[in-house]
Amino acid sequence: MGRPNEEVEALLQEYADLIAITGGDAFKARAYEKAARAIGGYPADVSHLDIKGLREIPGVGKSIADKVTEYLRTGTVTVVEERRAAIPAGVRELITIPTLGPKKALTLYEDLHISSVNELADAIQAGELEGLKGFGRKTEENILHGIALMQRAGGRILLHIAMDSAEDIVAELSRVTGCRRCAYAGSLRRMKETIGDIDVLVAADRSRPFMDALSELPSTGEVIAHGEKKTSIRTVKGVQVDLRVLPPGSWGAGLQYFTGSKAHNIRTRTIAIRQGLKLSEYGLFEADGGKAVASRTEEEVYARLGLPWIPPALREDRGEIEAGLRGELPEVVTERDVRGDLHTHTDLTDGLAPLEEMVAAAAGRGYAYYAVTDHAPNLYMQRMTDEKILAQRERLRALDGTRHRMRLLHGTELNIGPDGEVDWPDDFLEGFDLCVASVHSHFHLGREAMTRRLVRACENPHVNVIGHPTTRIIGKRPGIDADWDEVFAACARTGTALEVNAQPDRLDLGDEDILRARRHGVKFAVDTDAHSVLHLAYLRYGVGTAQRGWLTADDVVNTWPLPRLRRFLSKGRSS
DNA sequence: GCCGTTTTCGGCCCGACTGTTTTCAGTCG
Known part of the structure; x- marks a missing residue:
């Protein structure tokens, strides 16, 4: 727990x-x-x-x-x-x-x-x-x-809370004798931004030991149902977990079925029917006679339907079936593609860890580059000054290259004022390797003023990334109102990236907006906005969200090699 | 309750916004 x-x-x-x-x-x-x-x-x-x-x-x-x-x-x-x-x-x-x-x-x-x-x-x-x-x-x-x-939010829980519980349970059940496979499925596997309940699958010949094991976990608060094929519990934190034990031969079909989404599964079942087949959680069968034709792996099931394996994050019936049939499924960005984090904090502002610790942790993740972007002065509570940020730059330059040759970038997170202005004048901004700029106040401007404000920020030659663009907090605060198509067009035109902020209560931009922005030709930065060493690992949720938005590595600037990234950061200025 | 260009207690993230007031309290970032 x-x-x-x-x-x-x-x-x-x-x-x-x-x-x-x-x-x-x-x-x-x-x-x-x-x-x-x-x-x-x-x-x-x-x-x-x-x-x-x-x-x-x-x-x-x-x-x-x-x-x-x-x-x-x-x-x-x-x-x-x-x-x-x-x-x-x-x-x-x-x-x-x-x-x-x-x-x-x-x-x-x-x-x-x-x-x-x-x-x-x-x-x-x-x-x-x-x-x-x-x-x-x-x-x-x-x-x-x-x-x-x-x-x-309907009692739904945030992605990382569900993920922690699910990974604990998977680890526990994997230790039970007779476990052939164990994984979480459902909306969690699809990396939806909130999760209703957690689906866990086990492949084993006997189900009983797993049903018992789940019921008896210390994290289990209440057993809702305890049966042969399915057991449901509620954890002490109040999260419902459904466990299903499948015959090992049905693993692929079961995983496909319980990963969903419902809409995606309706499409796959329809394709099966058209081919004279029947698809269920137990496998793909011939409609007449019931002979099994595929079920061991997801790849096998999809292949028999004439489809490539589809990444779970895409399984929302948002065109992935058609793209798969045409052989045009995007090669979505993965965590391995990400070469560095471009939005992170230290204890110079509201982060918890000193510069050196954040840098060491980033190096431990194998990054090729890493940006430190502490808050700028207009977020008054952080008490940033010119002297403090310049002193940090000195420290950062001294550290640069000492950690596995990881390159350090000195940046800042600027505040986008109500008129689109930012904290420092151009000549001071010139000294940064990159600038993230975010809205932290004045959330209730009218749509027109808000749009103008964001567009102006994009037009600033030193603003490289719009941080958490909508500023929503999932389940707590709706995003700001703007003409997003106009903002996205401005991003594309000016060479300003939109952030996919990986904080699990933000995931901002979210998948739908990413899909929209992508059509404008915008580039993205998948960043953690880490305020502690542990937050660096939240990258997975940002990548999951990016995948749900169909982004490829080429769409994401922090997967690029450093020289290409630097060209992007120069926004056309001679450097 | 923690912290200290600090040893014993005073300051602690500071300013804006909102709504309820009629000069300010509560909430937020």
């Missing part, structure tokens, strides 16, 4: 929330938040650290180190339990609603005894908030909107 670091991070974050809700010292709450984040992003396993080791983590002092130790030893922390007893869990849930923070949550709880999102929605509908101090009509609207946004 996740790394101990994540458990501790969640616990400390919860404690911070509880302090905030109960009106405790805001700085104390922030101290816990900071420590939570630092522990979550800390490379070493906290359960292997003693008090001294824990206190070496930035933001962790005596008190927090003691609480972490208490948690690791006993599984609980007394003071956290006390606060939990005082505040129902549902009250904490309230602050996950955008625009609703700890103060309003406490008012709702104390004055109206509201302790869940549903109760709040009902109370607003019933007009019970009228007259409550600080809650006007507009606030009610915003809250209802926030709740709707949350519910639209």
Whole structure:
């Protein structure tokens, strides 16, 4: 069930929330938040650290180190339990609603005894908030909107949460005697941005040991169904997992069937029918007589249907069948193609790790190049100055080439102001190897103004990548409104790449927008926007999203060799 | 609660925006 670091991070974050809700010292709450984040992003396993080791983590002092130790030893922390007893869990849930923070949550709880999102929605509908101090009509609207946004995610979970659970379960089941194959399928394998439930497949002659093993995992909270062919459980984190055990001979057909999507499978089954065949999770059979013709591998099943093997990320019935039949399936970009990350942070701004550690971790991933792009001054809270970024450049140049010959690029993440302006003048920007530029404020300009703003940013001769272009946060904040076709055209015209931001709660651009942008001839940068060493591994989600957008390596500038990338970054200026 | 051009306690990411106020509190990035 996740790394101990994540458990501790969640616990400390919860404690911070509880302090905030109960009106405790805001700085104390922030101290816990900071420590939570630092522990979550800390490379070493906290359960292997003693008090001294824990206190070496930035933001962790005596008190927090003691609480972490208490948690690791006993599984609980007394003071956290006390606060939990005082505040129902549902009250904490309230602050996950955008625009609703700890103060309003406490008012709702104390004055109206509201302790869940549903109760709040009902109370607003019933007009019970009228007259409550600080809650006007507009606030009610915003809250209802926030709740709707949350519910639209429909209990679906983010990709990386599902992936962590799925990989744990696959690892566990793979150890069970008799396991021939084990893998996750479904929307997770297709790398959809949110996941409803996790499908796990096992190939084995006997199903019982696997059904039992899943039911008995420590991460299993509740067994929903326990049968011969299928077992469903809910993890302690509330994620539903469906396990199916297939005869080894049916592995390929089963994997194909349970990977979906439904729309893709309808197409493959229709093709089978037209050829006098029948396709099911057990194999491809002759319609009359039922003789099996293919089932061992996915390749075999697709081949018998006259199709090449189709990468799971493409299986959405968005033209992949037709392209496959024509032999024009794109060779989608893979993680191996990526030569470097072009958007990353260090502890000079809001990253957790120092420059040297991020660079060492990047080198460990085998990158040919790596860009450091800390925040620029207009994101005031980061307190960037000319002196600080230039000093970082010195440090970076000194490190350049010392790590497996990986080349370092010095960049920055600029802020795109409401009129499309950025933080520094041209002559200062000239000194960077590349500039990412992103929207961090003024999310509610009108469509026209927003479009003009983004186009102007593209036209800046120093802006190379538009970071997280829509600024959406999945399940929390919709993307900004702009005439995207016009923005995409501007990107193509000016040689500005669009980012596919790999943070699992962003995945921005998303697959649909990528497909649209690609038609304009835009180039892309698949970046992690890493704020810690661990985030560098999020690249896989960005690549998955890029694949869902049908991108090839040629579409993605950070798969290119460095000289070609540098030419792109010069935007036509003589360098 | 953590941290320190620091040894003992004061400052802690700072500014903008929104909505509810009528001078400001709460939330967000």
